[in-house]
Amino acid sequence: MIVGVPREIKSDEYRVAMIPVGVEELTRAGHTVLVQAGAGQGSGIGDEAYVRSGAEIVHDSPEIWERAEFIIKVKEPMPDEWSSMRTGQIVFTFFHFAADERLTHAVMKSGITAIAYETIRDAKGTLPLLTPMSEVAGRMSIQEGAKFLERPFQGRGILLGGVPGVAPANVTVLGGGIVGANAAKVAAGLGAHVSLLDVNLDRLRYLDDVMPRNVTTLFSDRHTVLECISRSDLVIGAVLIPGARAPMLVRREDLSRMPPRAVIIDVAIDQGGCIETSRPTTHASPTYLVDDVVHYCVTNMPGAVGRTSTYALTNVTLPYAVQIANKGIDQACRENSSLALGVNIKQGKVMNKAVAATFGLEYVAL
Ligand SMILES: NC(=O)c1ccc[n+]([C@@H]2O[C@H](COP(=O)([O-])OP(=O)(O)OC[C@H]3O[C@@H](n4cnc5c(N)ncnc54)[C@H](O)[C@@H]3O)[C@@H](O)[C@H]2O)c1
Numbered sequence: 001m002i003v004g005v006p007r008e009i010k011s012d013e014y015r016v017a018m019i020p021v022g023v024e025e026l027t028r029a030g031h032t033v034l035v036q037a038g039a040g041q042g043s044g045i046g047d048e049a050y051v052r053s054g055a056e057i058v059h060d061s062p063e064i065w066e067r068a069e070f071i072i073k074v075k076e077p078m079p080d081e082w083s084s085m086r087t088g089q090i091v092f093t094f095f096h097f098a099a100d101e102r103l104t105h106a107v108m109k110s111g112i113t114a115i116a117y118e119t120i121r122d123a124k125g126t127l128p129l130l131t132p133m134s135e136v137a138g139r140m141s142i143q144e145g146a147k148f149l150e151r152p153f154q155g156r157g158i159l160l161g162g163v164p165g166v167a168p169a170n171v172t173v174l175g176g177g178i179v180g181a182n183a184a185k186v187a188a189g190l191g192a193h194v195s196l197l198d199v200n201l202d203r204l205r206y207l208d209d210v211m212p213r214n215v216t217t218l219f220s221d222r223h224t225v226l227e228c229i230s231r232s233d234l235v236i237g238a239v240l241i242p243g244a245r246a247p248m249l250v251r252r253e254d255l256s257r258m259p260p261r262a263v264i265i266d267v268a269i270d271q272g273g274c275i276e277t278s279r280p281t282t283h284a285s286p287t288y289l290v291d292d293v294v295h296y297c298v299t300n301m302p303g304a305v306g307r308t309s310t311y312a313l314t315n316v317t318l319p320y321a322v323q324i325a326n327k328g329i330d331q332a333c334r335e336n337s338s339l340a341l342g343v344n345i346k347q348g349k350v351m352n353k354a355v356a357a358t359f360g361l362e363y364v365a366l
Pocket residue numbers: 118130131133134137174175176177178179180197198199200203220238239240241246247249266267268269270271298299300301302
């Protein structure tokens with residue numbers, strides 16, 4: 001198979017979808033790997049490292065899309081790439097369709113097979129390709145929150161851990177999955193008072209066992225959410241209903257209860273966000289104010305730490321990429337039910353129930 005690795009074009013996206021060891025594994029199995037010039041630069045990987053592993057360097061993106069039967073990316077195809085997608089091509093990347101109706105229709109029209117990293121689910125019920133990026137985003141959310149709480153960055157001028165004689169910050173984490181647990185752990189490590197909310201009681205029981213004493217687990221209902229945000233300096237949005245739009249937990253009128261210049265980091269923004277006033281932002285311009293509350297809603301947070309994130313991502317995507325290249329998509333999905341769950345759209349048909357329900361489209365089983 002001809003496999004293509006284009007350079008990411010989303011704002012401040014420094015990850016790349018394949019590292020040289022992946023190229024080596026695919027070329028050894030008889031495949032051709034095309035890597036766009038400069039694709040690895042943001043992660044500190046030069047073109048020559050890919051060439052040494054057997055890749056062919058291609059200078060422009062349209063040529064890769066034209067020649068490759070199987071495209072591996074990190075972020076969803078950007079509008080500039082939509083016209084390059086072609087019938088029968090396999091595209092393996094994060095899509096987050098439920099947050100983007102235009103992308104959904106563009107992909108349906110293109111005739112590609114869209115395999116979304118974020119809906120591949122393993123036998124344990126976890127999302128193995130989302131997990132490492134959620135670990136990065138969860139840890140990073142506190143780093144970013146701490147920064148934007150500083151007054152020069154419009155925040156309320158609070159140090160997360162406080163100092164002896166001065167109380168630490170209050171942090172609320174909405175959702176106790178991978179992002180939430182990693183955020184809570186880092187915030188607690190810095191000394192903040194952390195409230196960690198979820199609707200899954202088994203998950204809360206587990207978190208209660210493993211989290212340090214300055215993390216309080218709470219069942220997430222409307223009253224508890226309001227009570228927590230009203231005393232929080234920093235709120236992290238980390239909820240997920242796989243494939244669907246994120247549930248809206250904080251409404252616009254709720255912002256007036258929050259302390260002035262509190263900070264919201266809505267990590268769930270890639271699924272539409274769990275705060276009514278969230279709208280996607282970029283690393284170049286990450287924050288904005290609504291009702292005197294700082295909002296940070298960057299959709300590709302791990303992109304900023306490409307050297308960590310590229311390796312964390314490719315560790316988990318490569319085994320699936322090798323199966324797709326070796327067996328073709330139909331056989332690979334028949335033999336691997338986790339991978340089959342990643343097929344969201346195939347030749348115009350929507351094969352993910354949550355995506356179909358979000359936009360009122362017909363669902364067709366794979
Ligand atoms: N912005 C970024 O760059 C970035 C990076 C990685 C992940 N994400 C996003 O972060 C979100 C969380 O990802 P994750 O891997 O932690 O998911 P996860 O499935 O591990 O955790 C989500 C948690 O939310 C909980 N939940 C659902 N409804 C809830 C509610 N009403 N109240 C409280 N909790 C609720 C679930 O029970 C679950 O424990 C996803 O939308 C993911 O796409 C964003």
